[in-house]
Amino acid sequence: MPTPTSDAIEPLKVACASCNLRELCLPVGLNASELSKLDDLVTKRRSVSRGDHLFRNGERFESLYAVRTGFFKTCVNSEDGRDQVTGFQMAGELLGLDGISSDHHHCDAVALEDSSVCVIQYAQLEELSREFTVLQHSFHKIMSREIVRDHGVMLLLGNMRAEERLAAFLLNLTQRLQARGFSASSLVLRMTREEIGSYLGLKLETVSRTFSKFQEDGLMEVKQRQLRILDQAGLQALVNNSRC
Amino acid sequence: MPTPTSDAIEPLKVACASCNLRELCLPVGLNASELSKLDDLVTKRRSVSRGDHLFRNGERFESLYAVRTGFFKTCVNSEDGRDQVTGFQMAGELLGLDGISSDHHHCDAVALEDSSVCVIQYAQLEELSREFTVLQHSFHKIMSREIVRDHGVMLLLGNMRAEERLAAFLLNLTQRLQARGFSASSLVLRMTREEIGSYLGLKLETVSRTFSKFQEDGLMEVKQRQLRILDQAGLQALVNNSRC
DNA sequence: CGACCACTTGACGCTCATCAACTAGAGTGG
DNA sequence: CCACTCTAGTTGATGAGCGTCAAGTGGTCG
Structure with a gap:
C-alpha cells in the first residue's frame, strides 16, 4: 500500500543546466539557452x-519522468494476473514512454528504493x-x-539459456552503473531474485x-x-558462446 | 541472395490522401492540407x-518505410549468430523506427512476399x-x-507456455488482418514455422x-x-487461463 | 527475541529442445 | 509426363533444462 505522504510534490526548482545527469538525460546536446527553456518545462x-508506485497501469498519462x-x-x-518486469531504470533514464500511445499508462512503475524524479509535462515537451x-x-x-533495447530483451528471452540471460543482465547493469561513475565490478542489487527472474523469464530459484x-x-x-564481478570477460564469453 | 533488380525504385507519385491505408498509417488525423504536405514528403x-532485404542491420538509417x-x-x-524475429509487419505498419537511435539500422527487414513500401525521408518527417x-x-x-507492443511480446516470452504463445500470436495476427478488411477466421501464413518459432521463442517442431x-x-x-480459426473464444481462453 | 522475508539448496517432474526419420508439395529437367 | 531434388512441414523418441515443491538458512526489523 502506498502511503500518500511518500509522493510529496516538491516545488523546488530543478535546473537541468546544473544537473549532473544532463549528459545522460533528455538535455543531451542542448545549448545554454535551450537548456533554460527546458528548465521552464x-x-x-x-x-x-x-x-x-510512480504510476500505475491504466492511469491517465500526462507526464514523462526522468529518474x-x-x-x-x-x-x-x-x-489473468501474470506479471512481467519490462525494465529497471536508474538515474538519467526516462519513464512513461509507453503512455503516449493511448494517453494512458500501460505498465506500473515502482520505486525499488527511495527515489526522486523530474516531472516532464508531455504536452509542453511536444511544444518545445x-x-x-x-x-x-x-x-x-x-x-x-x-x-532497440526491447528487441535486445526479446533476443535474450527467446534464445538464451538461464546462465546466458543472467550474465547478459549483469553486464548490462554494470555497464550502466559505470556510465554513471560507479564501479564496474562492485554493486548492490536493488531488486529481489524474483524481480530479476521476472525480467529474465526465469523463476527466482533458477536465478x-x-x-x-x-x-x-x-x-x-x-x-x-x-x-x-571477478571475471567480466568470463561473463561476456558466456553470453557470446552459446555452445560452450 | 537478393537480386538487384528487385529493389527498383518507383518514381510514381503516391498520394497518402487517396491511399486506402491512411486510417491505419502515419496520416491518421491529418486534414486535407496536411495530407498534401505529407505527400510532398x-x-x-x-x-x-x-x-x-528492405534494409539490413548496420546500414545507414535515412528513411522510415510504410508497408x-x-x-x-x-x-x-x-x-554469436543467434537470430530473433522481433516482428511481422503488414500493410499500414511502419518499419525502421529502431534506426533513429543511432542513425543506423539495428535489425534486418526482409520481405516475406513481394511487397511495396512508401519511403519516408526521416529528416523531412522531423521537419514536417x-x-x-x-x-x-x-x-x-x-x-x-x-x-507497448514489445512489452507485450516480453510478457509472452517470459511467462507463457508454447500453446499460449501460439494462441496469442494467432489472435494478434487475425485481429490485424481483420482491421485491414480480411476475414477474421481464414488466413494464409506468409512465414515459415521456423520464423513463427523464432518470434515466439520456440523451435519449429514445437510450433x-x-x-x-x-x-x-x-x-x-x-x-x-x-x-x-474454428474457435476463437477457445484460443482466447488458452491465452487467459494460464492454469487450465 | 521472535517473526518475517529474501534467499538457498535439494528432489523430482514437466515442457520443450534435440535428433532423426518420414511426408508433401514445388520446381527442374530429361 | 515422370523421375529427381529441394525445402517446408510432420511426427516420434529421448533427454536437458528449468519449474515446482519443500525444507532450511540468514538477515532485518519491530
Whole structure:
C-alpha cells in the first residue's frame, strides 16, 4: 500500500543546466539557452518512497519522468494476473514512454528504493520540441533506443539459456552503473531474485542457483545483494558462446 | 541472395490522401492540407521481392518505410549468430523506427512476399512534424505503440507456455488482418514455422506440434500455411487461463 | 527475541529442445 | 509426363533444462 505522504510534490526548482545527469538525460546536446527553456518545462520534482508506485497501469498519462536519484522497475500485467518486469531504470533514464500511445499508462512503475524524479509535462515537451530541433531529435532517439533495447530483451528471452540471460543482465547493469561513475565490478542489487527472474523469464530459484554457480565458477562473489564481478570477460564469453 | 533488380525504385507519385491505408498509417488525423504536405514528403515507393532485404542491420538509417502491400519480418542477430524475429509487419505498419537511435539500422527487414513500401525521408518527417502538431503527435504515438507492443511480446516470452504463445500470436495476427478488411477466421501464413518459432521463442517442431494439437482439439484447421480459426473464444481462453 | 522475508539448496517432474526419420508439395529437367 | 531434388512441414523418441515443491538458512526489523 502506498502511503500518500511518500509522493510529496516538491516545488523546488530543478535546473537541468546544473544537473549532473544532463549528459545522460533528455538535455543531451542542448545549448545554454535551450537548456533554460527546458528548465521552464521541468518545474516539478517528485519523491517516491521505496515500494511505492510512480504510476500505475491504466492511469491517465500526462507526464514523462526522468529518474533523478534512485531505482525503478516497470512491469506489465496480463488479465489473468501474470506479471512481467519490462525494465529497471536508474538515474538519467526516462519513464512513461509507453503512455503516449493511448494517453494512458500501460505498465506500473515502482520505486525499488527511495527515489526522486523530474516531472516532464508531455504536452509542453511536444511544444518545445517543435521549437528546438535538437530536443526533438534527442527525444526521438530516446524512444528509438527504448525500442532497440526491447528487441535486445526479446533476443535474450527467446534464445538464451538461464546462465546466458543472467550474465547478459549483469553486464548490462554494470555497464550502466559505470556510465554513471560507479564501479564496474562492485554493486548492490536493488531488486529481489524474483524481480530479476521476472525480467529474465526465469523463476527466482533458477536465478539463485545461477548466482551460486557463477560463484563456484569464480566468475563473481555473491553475498545476498552485494555482488562483485571477478571475471567480466568470463561473463561476456558466456553470453557470446552459446555452445560452450 | 537478393537480386538487384528487385529493389527498383518507383518514381510514381503516391498520394497518402487517396491511399486506402491512411486510417491505419502515419496520416491518421491529418486534414486535407496536411495530407498534401505529407505527400510532398512521401515521394518514393520501393518494391521488394520476396526474400529480399528492405534494409539490413548496420546500414545507414535515412528513411522510415510504410508497408503499402505485402508482408515483412524484422529480426535482430547477436554477435554469436543467434537470430530473433522481433516482428511481422503488414500493410499500414511502419518499419525502421529502431534506426533513429543511432542513425543506423539495428535489425534486418526482409520481405516475406513481394511487397511495396512508401519511403519516408526521416529528416523531412522531423521537419514536417515541427510544423504540424497532429503529425508530430501521431508519430510519437506510433513509436510508443511499438514500445507497448514489445512489452507485450516480453510478457509472452517470459511467462507463457508454447500453446499460449501460439494462441496469442494467432489472435494478434487475425485481429490485424481483420482491421485491414480480411476475414477474421481464414488466413494464409506468409512465414515459415521456423520464423513463427523464432518470434515466439520456440523451435519449429514445437510450433508444428502445437498447430497439430490445436487441430485435434477442434480449435482450428491447419493445412500447411492455410489456416482456419474454428474457435476463437477457445484460443482466447488458452491465452487467459494460464492454469487450465 | 521472535517473526518475517529474501534467499538457498535439494528432489523430482514437466515442457520443450534435440535428433532423426518420414511426408508433401514445388520446381527442374530429361 | 515422370523421375529427381529441394525445402517446408510432420511426427516420434529421448533427454536437458528449468519449474515446482519443500525444507532450511540468514538477515532485518519491530
